[in-house]
Amino acid sequence: MTVDKIYTDRGKSWEMKNSWWVLLTFVPFGIISFIAFLYTGSKVKNQRWRLYGFVYLAVLIIAFATAVTGIGAAVALTLWIITIIHAFKIRPAYLVQLDVLKNNEQQIANQEITKLREEAEVKFKVDRQTKNQPPQPKVNNEEGSVSKPQNQVVPPKVEESVPFEKEVRKIDINTAAESEIAAIPAIGIILAKKVVKKRQDLGGFQSFEQFSEIMELKGHTIEKVKQSVTFSMVEETNVSMSGRMIDF
Structure with missing residues (x-):
């Protein structure tokens, strides 16, 4: 007491x-x-x-x-x-x-704030793309009827660049802090503490399959977590000691 x-x-x-x-x-x-x-x-x-x-x-x-x-x-x-x-x-x-x-x-x-921020970024990104597009030039009928000179070089058509999708930042389970792991959707602080403890015991996780099996992740949780994590290379702790004995 x-x-x-x-x-x-x-x-x-x-x-x-x-x-x-x-x-x-x-x-x-x-x-x-x-x-x-x-x-x-x-x-x-x-x-x-x-x-x-x-x-x-x-x-x-x-x-x-x-x-x-x-x-x-x-x-x-x-x-x-x-x-x-x-x-x-x-x-x-x-x-x-x-x-x-x-x-x-x-x-x-924090997760709610992050979600609201992402929604706002997506919304304003679309609006900026729409507003920043240059106006289409108007072609008069008279100009359209005039034939192009034979020697005029037609510039190649430039393909519109497709914006890349926003890359999702993945958390390295083998090096991330407990707070970073806890911020991953569907994990939370309690599971993050268990992950850090298992990581210390094992010296790191070899793959996502090993991680999900040891942490006993469920089906819907596996899909959410898999998109947000990565695993750096770790040295295997169980090294085979078997080999040929050399006679002296």
């Missing part, structure tokens, strides 16, 4: 700032302890913690209802101690879940 240990990459100050709800359980007889569990459950969408909040609220009501019999004080005191211990127990899980949730929210926001 120590608060000295750091559970996320955001630092101790961030974790202490987001652990303020633990103080609610220190109010005498736990009269507002249930609020701490309702808050944490709602913040990280954890239904079990929210259910604990309602249970503690019900026990608190029973304790006050039976206060005249003398049992209520004992129930309230027991509830107070239990909620304090429980709050410190769920604190590490809450901080980790909150960290992942905020990372996902940031990734989703």
